[in-house]
Amino acid sequence: MSRVLKREWTTAEGWRDTKAGMWAWLIQRAAAVVLLVVVAVHLVNPFRRGVQAALLLLVLVHALLGVRAVLLDFGLPVRWHRALFVLALVLSAGIFALVWAWRWY
Amino acid sequence: MTRTLRVFRWSADTPERVEDYRVSSGPDTTVLDALVDIQRTQDPTLAFRYACRVGMCGSCAMVVNGRERWACRTRLASLGDGPVSVRPLYHFPLLRDLVVDMAPFVEKLRAVGAALTPRPDAARYDQGSSAAPERQEIDQAIECIGCGMCLSACTIVAHNARFPGPAALNRAFTLELDSRDGGQQARWRVLLSDDALARCHGQGNCTAVCPMGLAPMRSIIRLRQRAPLRLLRR
Secondary structure (H helix, E strand, O other): OEEEOOOOOOOOHHHHHOOHHHHHHHHHHHHHHHHHHHHHHHHHOOHHHHHHHHHHHHHHHHHHHHHHHHHHHOOOOOHHHHHHHHHHHHHHHHHHHHHHHOOOO | OEEEEEEEEEEEEEEEEEEEEEEOOOOEHHHHHHHHHHHHHOOOOOOOOOOOOOOOOOOOOEEOOOEEHHHHOOHHHHHHOOEEEOOOOOOOOEEEEEEEHHHHHHHHHHHHHOOOOOOOOOOOOOOOOOOOOHHHHHOOOOOOOOHHHHHHHHHHHHHHHOOOOOHHHHHHHHHHHOOOOOOHHHHHHHHHHOOOOOHOOOOOOHHHHHOOOOHHHHHHHHHHHHHHHHHHHO
């Protein structure tokens, strides 16, 4: 009988040595799924600060990781993909901090 | 120094298990050296594949500490102090222990038409310069040794058996650029199908593990850049 091994995501061995590109993909998808919930909660009561913060952060992470993918698709050297991943996360944190510190109401 | 190897064991008539073996190692002892030592002195039934022992053929590709590597070029000393986990490549049918059946790899190459089909008007001997831009770009992607590590690392291969995988798409890219090749129309029919270029999620696992330093992810991106024109020409 044929037996084919796959990475078992429910085990530590399956996650061992997960690579930067994989994390970038996973975080972007996870952010999209969580965004669905956060947007729904935000629509119920748009004035909750915690939900506003989560919405802003998730949108930034999701969008900037998307920009990373687009830049790679449009020909930026693939060897930069790890640096672009880090840059996307740092920019997300930076823009979040900047916007959150600048309270307009 | 004594190291512990946690080796995956399986055969058609025995259940899957992990067995611990202790081996003495020096600064240059490789995972392959340790496996050979285990087979010779502790367990002659342990099955694994190797040929050149010097990082040329790719036969000894396996998953060591969660990462696809060639056993002959991986020193135990580079793997930290803990036990070393040794498993067969993922996404290939197991034959026994660490040996996998490479037939799906060849099938995937065949599926994308990975052999050069000379154009009817092509010169019998290539007259092209090795300095030509076409050749320069092909050279960056041509050194695949068929070890199968990229297929093992690719998560899309795990979920879609029809996906050709990084090695076959990388090969397709080299042929796409090759002006002597006449098989492009048939190849693009496969590449533009639902299960080929469109399925790659750009995770880059293939590029991270390639022992030859190739970037199949780049080849896939370059094919995708050419895909719209091919779609319009249909």
